[in-house]
Amino acid sequence: METSKAEGKRIAKVAMLAEEEEGGKDEDVKNKKRASTLTLIRVSSAGGSTQPYCQVQDCPVDMTGAKPYHRRHKVCEFHAKAPEILVAGLQQRFCQQCSRFHEVSEFDGAKRSCRGRLAKHNERRRKGSNDSL
Known part of the structure; x- marks a missing residue:
């Protein structure tokens, strides 16, 4: 060998x-x-790759053929786009900005980014536009 x-x-x-x-x-x-x-x-530290799996408990999805984004963040496409998921007894949603699950109350309407990250994003965007004036 x-x-x-x-x-x-x-x-x-x-x-x-x-x-x-x-x-x-x-x-x-x-x-x-x-x-x-x-x-x-x-x-x-010899390292072998572990099987990709969805971080949602009891999710049976085999992610070996999933898109790189979903494998990297360990969430299947269904749970990444789901409006609500019951995790640890709480209604949660996957945040595309944080790549984490947050309580649904931290989101505005059907948005997929939490208010905290959206606020930081908007602050950076406004800061950049003020410099150009």
């Missing part, structure tokens, strides 16, 4: 750290703890 150059280096580092841990009987206990911690960090 072929490994990439970076993967080979990572494996070599892990093996080297494991040897240091085993062979250093006369080493200070502190160094042993550090080496074993480094080994755990390196092994756990």
Whole structure:
């Protein structure tokens, strides 16, 4: 099985750290703890991609074929556009500006951006138009 150059280096580092841990009987206990911690960090950071899933509880949608936006924000297209969703006993809606769920009361009408983010957006827009006058 072929490994990439970076993967080979990572494996070599892990093996080297494991040897240091085993062979250093006369080493200070502190160094042993550090080496074993480094080994755990390196092994756990190998990283594989996890299956994309919708963050709404009990949502069965498989997001492997979803648009990049929906995979990035971990929300399926249905829940991103839904006017109301029951989450943790509260009626919530997905905010396109924050990429988070907020209570429906934080939105004006059927808008998909919360009032807080819209206010900040409008403030920045007005600030820019005053400079040009």
